Amino acid sequence: MTEPATGPARLEISRAEHAGRRARLAQRLQDSGLSRICVFGPVRVAYLTGFHFAATERPVALVLTDTGDVTMLLPSLEAEHYAHQCPDLPEPLTYPEYPGGGSGRHPLTLLADHLRAARPGGVAADHDGYENRWGYRGPALSALLEQPVHDGLALIDDLRMIKSPAEIALICEACRWGDHAHRLMQDAITPGANELTVSHAASLQATRDLLTALGDRYVPKAREGLPANTMFISGANTAHPHGLHRNAGVQPGDVLVTGAYGVVGGYESELERTMHVGDPTPDFERYFAAMLAAQDAGLAALRAGRTCAEVEADVREVIAGLGLTHLIRHHTGHAFGLEGHEHPFLDLDDHTVVEPGMIFSIEPGLYVPGLAGFRHSDTVLVTERGAERLSLYPRDLPSLLIPAH
Numbered sequence: 030m031t032e033p034a035t036g037p038a039r040l041e042i043s044r045a046e047h048a049g050r051r052a053r054l055a056q057r058l059q060d061s062g063l064s065r066i067c068v069f070g071p072v073r074v075a076y077l078t079g080f081h082f083a084a085t086e087r088p089v090a091l092v093l094t095d096t097g098d099v100t101m102l103l104p105s106l107e108a109e110h111y112a113h114q115c116p117d118l119p120e121p122l123t124y125p126e127y128p129g130g131g132s133g134r135h136p137l138t139l140l141a142d143h144l145r146a147a148r149p150g151g152v153a154a155d156h157d158g159y160e161n162r163w164g165y166r167g168p169a170l171s172a173l174l175e176q177p178v179h180d181g182l183a184l185i186d187d188l189r190m191i192k193s194p195a196e197i198a199l200i201c202e203a204c205r206w207g208d209h210a211h212r213l214m215q216d217a218i219t220p221g222a223n224e225l226t227v228s229h230a231a232s233l234q235a236t237r238d239l240l241t242a243l244g245d246r247y248v249p250k251a252r253e254g255l256p257a258n259t260m261f262i263s264g265a266n267t268a269h270p271h272g273l274h275r276n277a278g279v280q281p282g283d284v285l286v287t288g289a290y291g292v293v294g295g296y297e298s299e300l301e302r303t304m305h306v307g308d309p310t311p312d313f314e315r316y317f318a319a320m321l322a323a324q325d326a327g328l329a330a331l332r333a334g335r336t337c338a339e340v341e342a343d344v345r346e347v348i349a350g351l352g353l354t355h356l357i358r359h360h361t362g363h364a365f366g367l368e369g370h371e372h373p374f375l376d377l378d379d380h381t382v383v384e385p386g387m388i389f390s391i392e393p394g395l396y397v398p399g400l401a402g403f404r405h406s407d408t409v410l411v412t413e414r415g416a417e418r419l420s421l422y423p424r425d426l427p428s429l430l431i432p433a434h
Contacts, residue, residue: 040202041248041294042195044117047079050188051097057184058095064150065094066181067140067170069159072367073185080114081250081295082107087127088136088159088167092143095150102140127165141173153181186372191386196296196366197410200388203298204408204419206291210235210259211300211422214289218261218431220306221278228260235259239291250295259289261304267402270358270394281307281433284401289422295367299390300420301406307433309426316395317426319351320403323393324424327361327375331389331409331416337379344393345377353395362390362406387411388419 054077058066068074068091071084077091080101087104101121103111108123122143124136137158144152157178158169171178192200214231235257240247247256263279266272267286279285285304290297303320305313323344330343344361348354360376364387373381375389392406408419423429 038246039248040199040243040246041250042079042199044079044115046193046195047077048117050077051093051099053188054093054185055095055097057188058093058153061153061179061184062151063095063153063179063181064148065092065144065152066184067092067144067152067154067178068181068185069154069156073155075250075295076185076189076367078115078118080111082110083252084162086163086165088140088165090140090159092140094147100143102136102143104136135167137167137170137173141170144174151179152176153179153184155182155185189366189371190364190373190381191384192366192388192410193386197386197388199294199296200298200366200408200410201419203291203293203296204300204421206235206239206257206293207259207289207298207300207408208420208422209238210257210291211287211289211302214259214261214287215304215429215431218279218285218304218306220281220433223276223278224261224263224274225276232258232260248294251292254292256292257289258291259287261285261287263306265399265401267303268396268398268400270396270402270404272402279306279431282310284313284403285431286402286404288406290369297365297367297369298408298420299365299369299392299406300408300422301392301404302422302424302429303401303403303405304429304431305426306431309430312397312400314426316353316356316397316401316403319348319353320393320395320405321424322351323348323361323395324391324405324407327391327393328407328409328416328418331375331383331391331411333383333385333411333413335383337373337375337381337383338377340375340383341377341379344375348393348395356395356397358394358396361393362409364389365408383411385411385413391416 075081090102092100103121105123236255263283283306289300326347330340362375364371394404396402410417
């Protein structure tokens with residue numbers, strides 16, 4: 030494993046960068062003729078403010094005006110947490126509890142009152158009211174305001190497509206720890222090993238290593254989960270793109286499809302590999318080579334100025350040339366960052382233009398019923414010159430064989 034990055038800087042997005050994001054969104058509001066936007070999505074709130082929180086039934090909403098003013102709606106139980114994370118932002122608008130905490134008022138009525146009291150103008154939102162989660166029920170924002178609410182999701186998420194140098198640095202660090210977790214897991218897989226116990230043990234050891242190496246530079250952004258994670262499924266379950274674990278030991282002849290990722294500063298990496306226990310069969314070698322050729326095509330096709338659809342078409346052309354189109358179950362990849370899947374997608378019906386600074390997974394898969402699935406996935410950065418693979422785990426078959434004894 031390489032030496033950890035040096036320097037005292039905390040591994041997180043700075044307040045200045047969050048302020049810059051809000052300024053760009055405010056400018057987009059002005060360009061669209063809108064006076065303010067309500068942001069309900071927890072990840073979007075974190076993207077714009079740095080406020081990472083446990084999303085529950087209690088509504089949280091950010092209101093940003095076209096002049097950059099910020100108001101946050103919070104349950105009172107989050108107020109101190111918010112002040113600790115966002116000391117540069119104004120005090121929040123708080124409510125006692127959901128559904129009302131004895132106030133007789135639904136939290137969204139406070140938000141509607143705040144919006145009505147502001148100067149008139151068009152209101153946008155990423156969702157017409159708080160999302161239904163954990164038993165939440167509430168009115169649409171448009172119904173409370175008695176006016177249409179414009180769809181503002183793209184105003185925010187289009188900003189998220191291009192990663193800043195700071196975001197890219199965090200994802201590179203996450204990739205390093207995803208690679209490390211995968212190595213620990215691969216080294217621990219032996220015949221008879223249980224998928225769950227091996228995966229969790231490797232994740233925990235990789236997390237210990239990460240915390241030791243990064244020290245105080247590592248800043249957790251969630252209540253749950255580990256900063257270094259890995260898993261695998263085995264046997265015929267791998268023929269399902271999202272196959273579940275089995276509570277059984279690994280057997281000689283099993284195909285394994287793995288997954289590993291790191292989380293640093295809230296940003297994720299992605300790494301997946303197809304492996305084999307013992308000597309591979311000719312059928313396995315054939316499908317493995319085809320999958321690798323398809324991923325190579327995706328890596329070559331991902332270039333600035335092309336569309337996502339064109340990248341997907343190139344990959345499918347290679348698979349069709351091998352006579353294996355019938356084994357495709359999903360598109361070639363997706364963007365990601367603060368979330369495991371983000372817009373845009375490497376799909377025939379996504380015509381988004383690829384730009385430098387975008388980060389994608391490249392993961393074309395082939396799924397052979399009754400035999401196995403075959404899928405590598407890598408974290409890939411679009412640059413001015415092409416595509417750079419940030420997850421550096423070996424991709425070749427000899428490096429991915431598990432001894433059968």
